[in-house]
Amino acid sequence: MSREVVSHRDGHVYEFGPEMEPTYEAADGESLTIETIDSLNGAIQTDDDLLDAIPEEVNAATGPIAVEGASPGDVLAVEIEAVRVTEDVGRVLTAPGFGLLQDDPEIEHPATRITEVSDAAGEAGSGNAERDGVGGSDGDEAGRIDFEGIEVPIEPVIGTIGVATAEETISTLTPDDHGGNLDTTDMTAGATAYFPVFQEGAMLAMGDSKAAMADGEMCGTGAEIGTEIDVTLSVIEDPEVPIERPLVDTGNAVKTVASAETMEDAVELANGDVVRLLEHEHGFSRTEAYLFSSLVGGLEVSQVVDPQVTARNAVPSEYLSIPF
Amino acid sequence: MSREVVSHRDGHVYEFGPEMEPTYEAADGESLTIETIDSLNGAIQTDDDLLDAIPEEVNAATGPIAVEGASPGDVLAVEIEAVRVTEDVGRVLTAPGFGLLQDDPEIEHPATRITEVSDAAGEAGSGNAERDGVGGSDGDEAGRIDFEGIEVPIEPVIGTIGVATAEETISTLTPDDHGGNLDTTDMTAGATAYFPVFQEGAMLAMGDSKAAMADGEMCGTGAEIGTEIDVTLSVIEDPEVPIERPLVDTGNAVKTVASAETMEDAVELANGDVVRLLEHEHGFSRTEAYLFSSLVGGLEVSQVVDPQVTARNAVPSEYLSIPF
Numbered sequence: 049m050s051r052e053v054v055s056h057r058d059g060h061v062y063e064f065g066p067e068m069e070p071t072y073e074a075a076d077g078e079s080l081t082i083e084t085i086d087s088l089n090g091a092i093q094t095d096d097d098l099l100d101a102i103p104e105e106v107n108a109a110t111g112p113i114a115v116e117g118a119s120p121g122d123v124l125a126v127e128i129e130a131v132r133v134t135e136d137v138g139r140v141l142t143a144p145g146f147g148l149l150q151d152d153p154e155i156e157h158p159a160t161r162i163t164e165v166s167d168a169a170g171e172a173g174s175g176n177a178e179r180d181g182v183g184g185s186d187g188d189e190a191g192r193i194d195f196e197g198i199e200v201p202i203e204p205v206i207g208t209i210g211v212a213t214a215e216e217t218i219s220t221l222t223p224d225d226h227g228g229n230l231d232t233t234d235m236t237a238g239a240t241a242y243f244p245v246f247q248e249g250a251m252l253a254m255g256d257s258k259a260a261m262a263d264g265e266m267c268g269t270g271a272e273i274g275t276e277i278d279v280t281l282s283v284i285e286d287p288e289v290p291i292e293r294p295l296v297d298t299g300n301a302v303k304t305v306a307s308a309e310t311m312e313d314a315v316e317l318a319n320g321d322v323v324r325l326l327e328h329e330h331g332f333s334r335t336e337a338y339l340f341s342s343l344v345g346g347l348e349v350s351q352v353v354d355p356q357v358t359a360r361n362a363v364p365s366e367y368l369s370i371p372f
Numbered sequence: 373m374s375r376e377v378v379s380h381r382d383g384h385v386y387e388f389g390p391e392m393e394p395t396y397e398a399a400d401g402e403s404l405t406i407e408t409i410d411s412l413n414g415a416i417q418t419d420d421d422l423l424d425a426i427p428e429e430v431n432a433a434t435g436p437i438a439v440e441g442a443s444p445g446d447v448l449a450v451e452i453e454a455v456r457v458t459e460d461v462g463r464v465l466t467a468p469g470f471g472l473l474q475d476d477p478e479i480e481h482p483a484t485r486i487t488e489v490s491d492a493a494g495e496a497g498s499g500n501a502e503r504d505g506v507g508g509s510d511g512d513e514a515g516r517i518d519f520e521g522i523e524v525p526i527e528p529v530i531g532t533i534g535v536a537t538a539e540e541t542i543s544t545l546t547p548d549d550h551g552g553n554l555d556t557t558d559m560t561a562g563a564t565a566y567f568p569v570f571q572e573g574a575m576l577a578m579g580d581s582k583a584a585m586a587d588g589e590m591c592g593t594g595a596e597i598g599t600e601i602d603v604t605l606s607v608i609e610d611p612e613v614p615i616e617r618p619l620v621d622t623g624n625a626v627k628t629v630a631s632a633e634t635m636e637d638a639v640e641l642a643n644g645d646v647v648r649l650l651e652h653e654h655g656f657s658r659t660e661a662y663l664f665s666s667l668v669g670g671l672e673v674s675q676v677v678d679p680q681v682t683a684r685n686a687v688p689s690e691y692l693s694i695p696f
Binding site for chain 2: 319
């Protein structure tokens, strides 16, 4: 069976809400390719294109995709097989009132730097699907982007990825328990992301990819770029351990992912989720799980610039597995 | 020349201040072995030893060591060659009113778990000095600690490391611009830490080592343990780029280290310091340095539990070198 392609041209959203109309209906276990446009919808093409304010419609997320059989209380597994950049430029930029150093008088807001893709395609992962995108390597040689003469490896990140919410309607600029604008570098080829299902069909959508991004996304963007994303979608019914927030398995570590108004609150949620998983994995008391969480892996920053910030708690795979 | 040993028995401090009396006077370029006691001065030896409150005297830091020729405005380089555990147990614990999940009603405060060293010594790094400590491997095989039947590799961390302050007197429980209780996993064998010199002689002190610690140190401790630390101390006079806070070169990355009341403030300081280093390294404008900082490496959590929290901004070594 050929892999269906779901493009942002077929449908995209700027909000995750409790009621979403599917662009595509996928079977449980189906493999898809999802095409995403850059977070600014192509508005920034040269260094002279400046962003005077964050647009109301930003981070277009392709979808939503209804997954057959997904019901509230289930978990949706999104195996990310490959992320390929599909443009020959990315863009990294500041905008007024946005970013970690937005009050620094020596930093220009707005400012834009185009990052040209300087060689082979930004394949990350083991996929070898035919590509319409830039370049044509089979993934052994990742591409690079150029920032003012400095080459940076393309290590794509899916910035916005999530499912329909339990109740609220939440902009694709904001991360929360449903996922959304998580801006988490682990959301890339080789990882499997897990989301709580709040609504029938789960209603997965994703976009806002970057060719490269630092943990923290300090200036407010990575190198924003269009991508093709190969995924396989599976429903986990009645999970043994319910989850309230996203999880990601990178292959090397299992990480809880939590968003909140402050970093202090986000790391507390992420650690609390890890403690629950460690209790289940090892039969620990909650106290023991907490003590153990302070010895291995640890807290990580996803991003500190969105309307809510996002943190992770990583535990190496030898000490924690995905519980379903 | 044999390497001098400076022990906590020779002298230790519970505060970093502007005026400190040296325990030892080192030559510029001298190599030393520093012996440290565990952060709780041996008070916790079994699971039944509970910490009802954080003691007033905690994190004894061996020293201070005056380094010949170090003057205000200089930088002190501390090359950490080896960290060896010198006890057969570590201890990980909670105390009331302390730790990330201190308000979780299902987690006991206080609680203690002894982590026994289960095999060869916790040598990390390439040193092969004779040791009086536990075990006797030459470092090829790191030791392990046992947490309730789960083995965790010994990856020692120097929890408290710093120099005399500019003005304030600051407890060894608190990190700040002088270093102090940074609880940063990079402070280990193979790394070189750099501190701003605020007072004549710099007045280096260190202690509070852990056999293992998660980034974040969520419960408030790692596996607290006594260590021997081999270091070489060098003074960098009139550095080309002055520093206001600690830096660490791990060999793979250069990281700024910043402490503040909130994680938001700490990451802002750490990113601002990285931006200044990137400007110097690449001749970037401040805007360009900020944009570039959002593409590679990124923000990291050191600890979220001390009276001030500590964060890092890492930049891979291929993009940033120590500027002196």
